[in-house]
Amino acid sequence: MTSQFERLRRMIWEGLGNLTRYCGGKHRQRQRGAANGSRRSFLRTAPGLLGLGCAVAPTFVGAQETPPEEKRTSSQRWEELSASDLVKALEQTSLVYVPIGTLEFHGAHLPLGTDAIHSYELCLAAAKRTGGVVLPATHWSPHGHEGWAGSLLVREETFRALLTDVFTLLCEQGVKFIVACTGHYPAKQEPAIRKIADEVVQRFPETRFLVLGPWCHPTDPSADHGGKKETALMLSLRPALVHMERLSGPEAMRGISASAVDGTAQFGKDYFSAEVDNFVNKVNEARQPT
Numbered sequence: 001m002t003s004q005f006e007r008l009r010r011m012i013w014e015g016l017g018n019l020t021r022y023c024g025g026k027h028r029q030r031q032r033g034a035a036n037g038s039r040r041s042f043l044r045t046a047p048g049l050l051g052l053g054c055a056v057a058p059t060f061v062g063a064q065e066t067p068p069e070e071k072r073t074s075s076q077r078w079e080e081l082s083a084s085d086l087v088k089a090l091e092q093t094s095l096v097y098v099p100i101g102t103l104e105f106h107g108a109h110l111p112l113g114t115d116a117i118h119s120y121e122l123c124l125a126a127a128k129r130t131g132g133v134v135l136p137a138t139h140w141s142p143h144g145h146e147g148w149a150g151s152l153l154v155r156e157e158t159f160r161a162l163l164t165d166v167f168t169l170l171c172e173q174g175v176k177f178i179v180a181c182t183g184h185y186p187a188k189q190e191p192a193i194r195k196i197a198d199e200v201v202q203r204f205p206e207t208r209f210l211v212l213g214p215w216c217h218p219t220d221p222s223a224d225h226g227g228k229k230e231t232a233l234m235l236s237l238r239p240a241l242v243h244m245e246r247l248s249g250p251e252a253m254r255g256i257s258a259s260a261v262d263g264t265a266q267f268g269k270d271y272f273s274a275e276v277d278n279f280v281n282k283v284n285e286a287r288q289p290t
């Protein structure tokens, strides 16, 4: 019995010794690796977890191995900010942009989320000038080319509930000015959003709303669908997502305007720039004290 106990004790003791030596070796390797910028290894924390002598404080080692990126405390994008940085941004300018689009067929050449991309980029460009913060774009909408490939249209009540919640939550956080911006066909989607905003503002009269689309070019504000303007805008804003080579043959123009072939990145850049100027003017006008 005694010899069995003694054998067991020796096995444990030797095992620990081996493991400690192993960790020590890895620890030295890791120190050399750290100097070479190598990735962290499991063994950095394992000895610490095991309570062994070769443990090294993980945070210290991690900080050595991966140089931290430059810290950012400001961003126009709500989801990138910490809570305290968001509070600071809204203390400076109590303005939140809510970009809205839809998911609908936009021809063979444009992304399905074209409308939200357009409104999101416009809101970001505007926020750079006005201050404030931009929410992530929502693509969920009941409006669009129903039944076409890629169109995902939710029910009207889903849309109403979603925007009612978003607007209400922003009001509850004390936001004083909300700009809801829809990139989808303004004649249909803007009145729907305005109605929702009007209902919310009844409960939060301290908050003001502006419902506006990005289609606010000073001399040519009409929207098109997958035509020259939308194609040009996407060529300017997200060129990697546009496939002009698909615009040939009789089937290519189904569901869009034939003028798509005339879209160019330069036209889109100029058009977008004029939209931003006018949009910012409208936001600033609306923010004037009444």
Ligand SMILES: [Zn+2]
Binding pocket: 106, 114, 115, 183, 184, 185, 224, 225, 226, 230
């Ligand atoms: Zn569109």
